[in-house]
Amino acid sequence: QSGSVAANPEQYDESYLCPVQVGGQTLNLDFDTGSADLWVFSTLTPATQSTGHAKYNPKTSGKAKSGYTWNISYGDNSGASGTVYADKVVVGGVTATSQAVEAATSVSTQFMQDTDNDGLLGLAFSTINTVQPQQQTTFFDTVKGTLAKKLFTVDLKAGTAGTYDFGYIDSSKYAGTITYVPVKTTNGFWEFTAGAATANNRSLGSVGDAIADTGTTLMYLPTAVTSAYYAQISGATNSAAAGGYIFPCDADVPDFHITIGGKSFTVPGEYINFTPADNSGEQCFGGIQPNTGIGFTILGDVFLKAMFVVFDQTTSAPRLGFAAQ
Numbered sequence: 111q112s113g114s115v116a117a118n119p120e121q122y123d124e125s126y127l128c129p130v131q132v133g134g135q136t137l138n139l140d141f142d143t144g145s146a147d148l149w150v151f152s153t154l155t156p157a158t159q160s161t162g163h164a165k166y167n168p169k170t171s172g173k174a175k176s177g178y179t180w181n182i183s184y185g186d187n188s189g190a191s192g193t194v195y196a197d198k199v200v201v202g203g204v205t206a207t208s209q210a211v212e213a214a215t216s217v218s219t220q221f222m223q224d225t226d227n228d229g230l231l232g233l234a235f236s237t238i239n240t241v242q243p244q245q246q247t248t249f250f251d252t253v254k255g256t257l258a259k260k261l262f263t264v265d266l267k268a269g270t271a272g273t274y275d276f277g278y279i280d281s282s283k284y285a286g287t288i289t290y291v292p293v294k295t296t297n298g299f300w301e302f303t304a305g306a307a308t309a310n311n312r313s314l315g316s317v318g319d320a321i322a323d324t325g326t327t328l329m330y331l332p333t334a335v336t337s338a339y340y341a342q343i344s345g346a347t348n349s350a351a352a353g354g355y356i357f358p359c360d361a362d363v364p365d366f367h368i369t370i371g372g373k374s375f376t377v378p379g380e381y382i383n384f385t386p387a388d389n390s391g392e393q394c395f396g397g398i399q400p401n402t403g404i405g406f407t408i409l410g411d412v413f414l415k416a417m418f419v420v421f422d423q424t425t426s427a428p429r430l431g432f433a434a435q
């Protein structure tokens with residue numbers, strides 16, 4: 111089988127939500143290549159936390175996995191926890207007849223407040239799934255044996271709907287050729303080595319060990335690369351109060367170039383002029399921020415919305431394919 115689902119941007123492209131049928135009920139889920147749990151708001155989530163969200167009712171067709179629990183926390187310190195059911199999950203026509211559906215019995219305030227978000231669908235490696243006592247497979251791992259090709263592609267867009275495709279590569283979605291790089295799976299992420307970064311034809315340094323993470327909004331780069339980038343924007347400062355680099359919203363924000371697999375890819379400066387940092391709209395928050403304390407470079411949505419990316423498990427050595435959109 112193969113299929114395609116729309117990825118609809120939230121305000122400021124903060125995250126992208128995709129309609130998914132869970133036990134015959136449609137929920138809008140945040141597809142996340144940085145985690146490996148499929149969890150949903152449910153009839154088991156306290157009403158004080160789930161107002162405004164679509165909820166999965168396991169009573170309809172779910173089979174309880176007795177004694178199974180899950181508990182996840184994300185890089186932005188959001189999190190959720192709950193119990194586990196097996197149910198039918200359909201994404202863009204691709205059907206998992208019995209998928210582990212993790213029903214939330216508690217969610218953090220970030221999830222409670224984002225009422226467009228009804229849960230997450232993890233697309234990292236199943237080795238980091240949090241279900242106990244028996245780890246469960248991601249939707250992709252559950253269906254991958256039934257896909258025409260064991261891969262999915264990500265085509266996020268700035269300010270408009272993109273797509274996640276499963277089982278095939280649509281060559282109309284990218285320009286030029288796809289450059290493939292090997293993936294290191296030991297941390298459970300789609301992790302690879304990126305190369306030199308430049309802006310205004312000036313070297314910013316090397317990016318190094320990076321993960322492709324659709325669940326993270328911004329780009330978190332090595333501190334040296336980040337400070338060298340913002341040194342080229344007059345008025346840019348690293349503001350503790352704002353929580354990162356900000357600059358005048360009318361500044362000239364340079365394009366960011368990064369080499370992957372020997373090819374150079376460009377993130378337009380306008381994607382890096384991310385959001386107003388205050389109500390006056392005078393200062394804007396940067397789409398590139400330092401990866402202090404993370405240990406990896408995270409190439410999140412700001413980067414991914416300039417790219418077409420193939421998450422490829424067609425061979426025993428997973429790989430990532432990058433192309434310009």
Ligand SMILES: O=C(NNC1=NCCC1)c1ccc(Br)cc1
Nearest residue numbers: 142144184185186323325326406
């Ligand atoms: O949590 C991570 N990605 N997904 C999501 N973020 C927020 C909601 C979902 C994440 C993954 C790897 C690293 Br390293 C840092 C952060």
